[in-house]
Amino acid sequence: MIHQQDYTAYQTYALLDFNISFEKDVPADDISRAVIEVTERIDINKFVDFTHRNSHRYDGLMMLRLLLLAFADNGYASTRKLAELCRTDIRYMFIAQNQKPSHQAFQRFIHDDLIMSVEDIFYEMNRIMEDELPIDTDVLCIDGTKYEANANKNTFIWRKNTVRHRERQWKKCNDTIKRINKFFKEKNINCRYSILREPNIDYLLRVTDKIEIYMKDNGIEFVHGKGCRKSDIQKLYDELAKEAMKLFEYALHFDMLGDRNSCSKTDPDATFMHMKYDYYNHTNVFKPGYNVQVGVSDGFIRNIYVSSDCSDIQTYIPFMEKYELMYGKLPLKTPADAGYGSYDNYMYCRENGIELFMKYPGYYEESKKTNDKRSDSEPLILRELKMAGIYVLLVMSSRWIR
Structure with a gap:
């Protein structure tokens, strides 16, 4: 170690070891070694399309290894992050044979040459390891956790609030329609619009179209801006159009909610949930997130399921259906905590020959x-x-x- 106060990173000094190698400098249990070993046993043609690749492109197996290592190491890696790792990380430099693919090269490989998605490759690798290693796939331990979504904090959409605001807005629409009917009656025009009990955006748009035709036939112009006096019918038209737009916004909120009670405007798939970490000074405020379920057999992650459900009870059956779809069979035992215990889950286990290893809520208190x-x-x-x-x-x- 150099202790001079005037030390700089560019000064010359004698190195003890002039050789840098993958075998010596990368730990034996590093994930990169597992990626290389597994990809040596696979049929690369199942993952990479070589039909339209030319001699100027990088090696397909090399690009696949770099991509799998980035996802196995970080969970996600952008194309620019991949290009940076090939310049700074010794593991990526060794796999790339000291070549430096650009982020555009990774983008072309993912878009043009990669046949499977990363999730499909994950299950394909599990099938390969199942044939090569003595993994007990009859037991699948299941547990879940919640991850906060990359969404803005104050973008709440609550079903109850949306229902209440829509009803209030629809009452305003009905009042505006009554005023429009009163206006036509005072003008001795035989025109009357119905008052509907349920919100109907198409009906409101037809009313605004009729008002536009009336204003055009009577020479009433639309005016906008400061100092321009609007006519009475244009004021009613603007109010009805504004209220129709609000109702359309609430309809979009219901479409984003689906069968859930909450979601985020900036990430509609995220549901507001309780998280372990509360940066709102422990005010117990919900945050947008996802419920991630993971199944493990003998230390190997076998299945992953991401959902918008707040509780683990509703995720068990979709989780097992995805497992059966990927592997063609179900495990015999699925140990899980009491958060998965329910009548529907127990019946699913009995119907599919799965032993009941899930405790029900309140089991410990009753025992x-x-x-x-x-x-x-x-x-x-x-x-x-x-x-x-x-x-x-x-x-x-x-x-x-x-």
Whole structure:
């Protein structure tokens, strides 16, 4: 180590070792070694299309290894991040044989040459490892966690608020239609629009079209801007058009919500959930996120399922259906915590020959004894001494009575 105060990174000094190699400098348990070993056993033609590749492009197996290593190491990597890793990370430099593919080269490889998606490649690799390694696939341990979405914090859409605001807006529309009917009645025009009980955006648009035709036939011009006085019918027209746009916005909110009670405007697929980390000063505020379920067999991740459900109960059956679709069979045992226990999940297990290893909510509370509930906080030795003292008193009292 250099201790001079005037040290700079560019000064020359003697190195102890002049050779940098993958075998020596990369740990034996690094994920890059597993990626290289697995890709040596696969049929590259199943993953990469070589029909329209020319001699000027980078090697397809090399690009596939770089892509798989980036996803296995970071979970996600952009094309620019991949290009940066090939210039700075010794593992990527070794796989690329000191070549430096640009982000455009990675983009062309993913778009033009890669046949499967990364998720399909993940399951294909699992099938290969299942044939090569003694993995007990009969047992699949399931657990889930919630990840915060990359969405703005204050972009709430709540179903109850949307229903309430839509009803209020529809009442305003009905009041505006009544005023339009009153306007035509005062002008002695035989025109009357109906008051509907349910919001109907198409009906409101037809009313605005009729008003435009009336204004055009009577020579009433649309005016806008400061200092321009609007006519009475244009004021009604503008109010109705504004209210129709608000109703259309609420209809979009319902379409984004689907069967959920909340979502985010900037990420409609994200649902507002409770997270373990609360940066709102522990105010218990919901944050947009996703529920990620993971299944593991003998330390290998076998299945991943991402959903917008707030609870784990509703994710079990879709999770198992995806597993069966990818591997063609179901495991025999699926140990999971009490968050997955429900009647529907138990019936699904019985119908598909899966042993019931999921506890139901409240299992631990029901299994406790009455005296254990009152003395859980006491040490075990203290509880035993108390029970022994009570027994001695009972014996002495029985002898005294005799």
